[in-house]
Amino acid sequence: MTTPYDPTNIFARILRGEIPAHRVYEDADTLAFMDVMPQAEGHTLVIPKAPARGLLDAEPASLAAVAATVQRVARAVKAAFTADGLTIFQYNEPAGGQTVFHLHFHILPRHEGVALTGHTGRMADPERLAEHAARIRAALAA
């Protein structure tokens, strides 16, 4: 049996504006914002506005909108951080590594020879996240 979507999850609360986020992009169907515990500078998340716990219960149209936003934001992240490459990942259910149960894609800029850091469990400096978000917004506008 599939676990139902829980509308009290933290990303649903960000979507409702109940808690802040360093937003970089928004359209009718999707939102992108900085991960507060980045595994690389520029670590960005993309989520659908429609409720979905993970990849398997998302509506195809919502998934298509998220894919388009992942590509759009990934291009901007790559430019903003002069990255050599990108890693995109997406987890499903605790066994798959998921900890927040609203569908999301991670975008990580990568540089040759630089490993990702693990989750520190500590929030990044908010001023630094704000600066990174501004850099990505500028790249999106370029």
Ligand code: AMP
């Ligand atoms: P996962 O479900 O394992 O794919 O990871 C959830 C991600 O959300 C982690 O990388 C967290 O650092 C991140 N995260 C948790 N709470 C917030 C928040 N309030 N704002 C932004 N990112 C968050």
